[in-house]
Amino acid sequence: MHLHNILPQGGSVHNKKPVNPTFSTFGMHVALHCTEATPSGQSLKRGNMQLIIAIIKPFKLDEVRSALTNVGINGMTVSEVKGFGRQKGQTEIYRGAEYAANMVPKVKIELVCSSDIAPRAVEAIQQVAGTGSIGDGKIFVLDVKSAVRIRTGETGEAAL
Numbered sequence: 001m002h003l004h005n006i007l008p009q010g011g012s013v014h015n016k017k018p019v020n021p022t023f024s025t026f027g028m029h030v031a032l033h034c035t036e037a038t039p040s041g042q043s044l045k046r047g048n049m050q051l052i053i054a055i056i057k058p059f060k061l062d063e064v065r066s067a068l069t070n071v072g073i074n075g076m077t078v079s080e081v082k083g084f085g086r087q088k089g090q091t092e093i094y095r096g097a098e099y100a101a102n103m104v105p106k107v108k109i110e111l112v113c114s115s116d117i118a119p120r121a122v123e124a125i126q127q128v129a130g131t132g133s134i135g136d137g138k139i140f141v142l143d144v145k146s147a148v149r150i151r152t153g154e155t156g157e158a159a160l
Helices: 058-070 118-129
Strands: 049-056 077-083 091-094 097-100 104-114 137-144
Touching (some): 049 058, 118 137
Antiparallel strands (some): 049 104, 049 137
16 A cells, blocks of 8 residues: 655645645545654654554453563553454353353453564463453554654654
């Protein structure tokens, strides 16, 4: 997928200054050309970083957080979500209530870490979140091109 410059009205292809993206109400979005500098002109540091997204059973969150802290993860984002997977037609028990598989409560954990720590983080999540039963969840690992800490402007792994 290519990202393209969005030119201001009356702009030309020689004007490489991107404008702010606009999002339509029809669910389509427009992406800006990615530059290799922050608004202040600092060069973005590229690091070997990875985004780990884990969908787990809610009652496992505290154990997973503790295990991730032990492997060196300093922060994460947690969201309450609902979903289903292969367990179609089956039920799951959550806090004593039985749920149909159409939408089961889960917790989504998102964290960015260095590529060096990522395998240990994935292993920690898998070991701690696993119960051996249907609906234990999934772990996704994606490459992250760059990161910027908004407050300080730090980039790359320093921004984590």
